[in-house]
Amino acid sequence: MKRNISGIVTLIFLAAAFYFVLPPLVGVRAVNTPAIQDAALKKDLPKEIMLSKDSQSDKYGEAAFNHETHSAKNYSPDGKAIIGCAECHHTDQPASALKPPLKTAERAVVLTLEALKAPGAVGVKTCRSCHLQADDDSKEMPKITYEGKSTATKLTNEEAYHRNCNICHDNAIKARADLKGKIPGSTDCAKCHKLIE
Ligand code: HEC
Ligand code: HEC
Ligand code: HEC
Numbered sequence: 001m002k003r004n005i006s007g008i009v010t011l012i013f014l015a016a017a018f019y020f021v022l023p024p025l026v027g028v029r030a031v032n033t034p035a036i037q038d039a040a041l042k043k044d045l046p047k048e049i050m051l052s053k054d055s056q057s058d059k060y061g062e063a064a065f066n067h068e069t070h071s072a073k074n075y076s077p078d079g080k081a082i083i084g085c086a087e088c089h090h091t092d093q094p095a096s097a098l099k100p101p102l103k104t105a106e107r108a109v110v111l112t113l114e115a116l117k118a119p120g121a122v123g124v125k126t127c128r129s130c131h132l133q134a135d136d137d138s139k140e141m142p143k144i145t146y147e148g149k150s151t152a153t154k155l156t157n158e159e160a161y162h163r164n165c166n167i168c169h170d171n172a173i174k175a176r177a178d179l180k181g182k183i184p185g186s187t188d189c190a191k192c193h194k195l196i197e
């Protein structure tokens with residue numbers, strides 16, 4: 001296992017060296033490489049976001065999300081800690097920090113405010129850049145085969161967001177009875193989504 005990890009680290013290091021060091025030396029870099037797109041990724045933290053504005057459902061529309069409270073206040077299920085950025089932005093951490101079933105790592109350090117301000121740090125991808133809407137087949141959809149399941153679950157935006165938002169909310173309501181009715185549980189669809197008439 002140890003050897004595997006150091007192997008992977010060496011590979012990542014070599015890949016980075018080839019990617020960042022060689023092209024400028026040789027004076028070429030293909031247009032539209034990930035690095036160039038990455039430069040356009042946002043580094044400013046959103047405050048309040050309206051998600052699901054382009055919902056394809058004829059019933060469940062916009063869903064509001066307060067990024068400021070969720071990333072800066074004690075919003076862990078027990079109400080005692082701030083949620084780490086990488087708990088939601090799960091690909092923004094090194095492979096060594098991932099817990100199964102996660103396996104995709106795109107950042108060499110765990111995402112924090114400080115890490116985002118560091119010189120050369122790339123911005124953050126939106127969830128939707130990977131978790132596509134159900135009918136979008138422009139990219140490969142992330143998948144996980146969950147324990148006890150025989151087929152892989154396609155992690156559409158709906159599946160990914162619901163797992164992220166709802167599992168935590170249900171745990172928070174379980175841990176703190178005072179939150180019941182105050183925050184949306186997984187079945188309180190209309191407390192998150194504006195219903196489309
Ligand atoms: C904690 C808030 C929350 C709750 C509760 C919730 N959802 Fe969602 N739902 C979201 C978010 C966030 C998205 C993804 C938004 C995006 O991709 O912009 C979403 C996506 C969806 C989509 C896909 C929309 C599309 O992009 O086409 C459907 C359908 C949906 N939800 C239905 C439901 C139903 C039915 C329930 C109740 C069983 C429910 N939601 C409960 C937040 C919630
Ligand atoms: C509770 C989940 C959650 C936490 C915690 C969280 N974020 Fe986010 N973040 C989101 C969601 C959801 C979006 C909206 C993505 C989208 O539009 O699809 C977002 C968007 C962003 C964006 C804008 C991305 C873009 O390209 O539009 C940045 C930057 C960002 N977050 C940084 C952070 C940092 C830094 C932290 C930790 C201090 C953090 N986030 C904590 C869920 C979270
Ligand atoms: C770079 C692509 C990418 C981005 C950006 C991304 N995801 Fe994922 N997500 C994946 C992949 C791939 C998986 C499957 C597991 C893996 O490979 O790590 C996954 C798995 C998940 C899972 C299932 C994890 C579990 O334990 O069951 C959730 C929930 C999830 N993503 C939510 C989100 C949310 C919320 C955001 C934005 C804050 C986001 N993802 C951003 C690619 C991405």
Ligand code: HEC
Pocket residue numbers: 063064065066069070074075076077079083087088161164165166168169172179182183184192
């Ligand atoms: C890791 C835990 C966690 C995740 C992930 C999470 N939330 Fe929350 N959320 C909370 C907690 C805890 C509260 C209640 C805080 C309190 O009132 O003390 C809350 C409150 C809310 C509320 C009530 C208003 C507010 O902002 O306080 C809404 C709406 C909400 N969350 C939507 C979302 C959506 C949409 C997502 C997914 C994009 C999400 N949350 C992801 C823990 C989480």
